Amino acid sequence: MIRVGIIGLGFMGGVHLRNWQAVDGADVVAVCDANPITGAAKQGNIDASSDQLDLEGVAIYTDVAEMLAHENLDVVSIALPTHLHKAVSIQCLQAGVHVLCEKPMALSVADCDAMIAAASAAGKHLMVAHCIRFWPEYVWVKKAVESGEYGSVIAADFSRLTDAPAWADDSWLADPAKSGGIALDLHIHDLDFIQYLFGTPTTIRSVGIGHVQTQVDYGDGRAITATASWAMPRSFGFQMSFKIIFETAALVFDGSALKVYPSEGEPFTPEVAAGDGYKGEIEYFSGLLAGTNTKIIIPPEQARESVRMALETITP
Ligand SMILES: NC(=O)c1ccc[n+]([C@@H]2O[C@H](COP(=O)([O-])OP(=O)(O)OC[C@H]3O[C@@H](n4cnc5c(N)ncnc54)[C@H](O)[C@@H]3O)[C@@H](O)[C@H]2O)c1
Structure with missing residues (x-):
């Protein structure tokens, strides 16, 4: 045990x-x-x-x-x-x-x-x-990128929208000295996933405070972007989503279902694993400790790189 x-x-x-x-x-x-x-x-x-x-x-x-x-x-x-x-x-x-x-x-x-x-x-x-690396729809995307089934990625846009956090009793989250603010707390989820898919970018440019739009540039013409917002009205709730455009298909996740739009044939909803990224990451980590998993999915050096990328978005 x-x-x-x-x-x-x-x-x-x-x-x-x-x-x-x-x-x-x-x-x-x-x-x-x-x-x-x-x-x-x-x-x-x-x-x-x-x-x-x-x-x-x-x-x-x-x-x-x-x-x-x-x-x-x-x-x-x-x-x-x-x-x-x-x-x-x-x-x-x-x-x-x-x-x-x-x-x-x-x-x-x-x-x-x-x-x-x-x-x-x-x-x-x-x-x-980094639970998103284990979130079933994002796991599906990672496999699609690696397999090359739909060709190369031309563009990708990731989004994570919610209202200003108010759930921490002592408001540590609202204090950037404790939470790192929206860049390190929220935006980092998508920046980490972008790094997981495409590696370390050449440059990162961001605009916005409280609602941040970031261009993650690989110097090769691909349009890779991410948006994080703490500026949505409370009634909106929380939504994470993405659109990924490959040479022969677009993958669209609207927060509830992943849909594949192939350039030929009908759109379809692929089957993804059950559960969420929290379940996935803890099952994976326990397997790593038990020796049943050996592949390192989140090297700490990559988690450090995600912190660096997030900090770049707030560099003046
Ligand atoms: N992966 C995700 O989707 C996700 C979502 C939310 C938060 N987080 C991260 O999880 C972490 C915690 O966030 P949270 O929303 O659970 O915060 P929280 O405020 O709900 O919980 C933090 C807990 O730590 C306790 N605590 C504070 N100082 C302590 C100390 N010195 N010793 C022992 N306990 C102490 C507090 O009493 C509180 O119960 C943050 O780093 C946050 O960024 C991740």
Whole structure:
């Protein structure tokens, strides 16, 4: 059994808890949160959590060092406010524990470097939870790009729209010194996926504050763009979507269904895997620890590159 601890039991901590508890061969033995744990799941921008957390038989801590000292953990999920990712990841790695850390990896490239060095010194896995790499419709796109089934990509546009975040009790998310603002908190999802598909870009240009449009340039004429918004009216809710134009087809995801428009033949909706990216990333990471997965899907160096790309969007 893989012994799992969850650090930070807010919105995403609840999502990690529920998904680890669903993994055969993993046992969530402890959670740690600086604030009182009520057992009620906190809600965020995506409806990904059940109402009530199952904490039966799970030890509860308020201090990370104490949890590490008592629980003999194999792995932790770190779902703390972003400004705490670096220090707590390093603390856990140095204690000999594998780390699955929420995105963004950290607030600066230098902090990411320190985390990578700690993982390497400890000989432990450090994975940043870029859930979009595991989101079924995006997984389908990655395969279509790699297989070349529809030719090369001519253009791609990714979008992630919602209202200004208000779900964190202490408003850490609204403080760019703690969250990195829209670039590191929201936009990074699509920038990371663009990097996953196409590699490191030559230049990045952005306009907008609160509603950011970014051109990710590979210097080869492809039009690759991404938009992130915290400026939508609350009544809009949350939507992630994309349009990818290949030589012989367009793939369109409207937030609920993926549709393929081939240049010849009728449009169709391909079958994608069930579940969401949170389920996918945790099943994958547990497989990595168990040795049943060996391919590294999110090298920490790529998570660092995504932080660099996101920071470029706010460089004046
Ligand atoms: N992958 C995604 O789709 C996604 C979605 C939302 C948030 N996130 C990321 O997840 C992380 C957490 O975001 P959230 O929305 O869950 O935040 P949150 O505010 O809901 O939860 C953070 C939790 O950490 C606890 N905490 C704060 N300081 C602590 C400390 N020193 N020790 C122990 N516990 C402490 C808080 O009490 C709170 O329960 C952020 O990095 C965010 O960017 C990812």
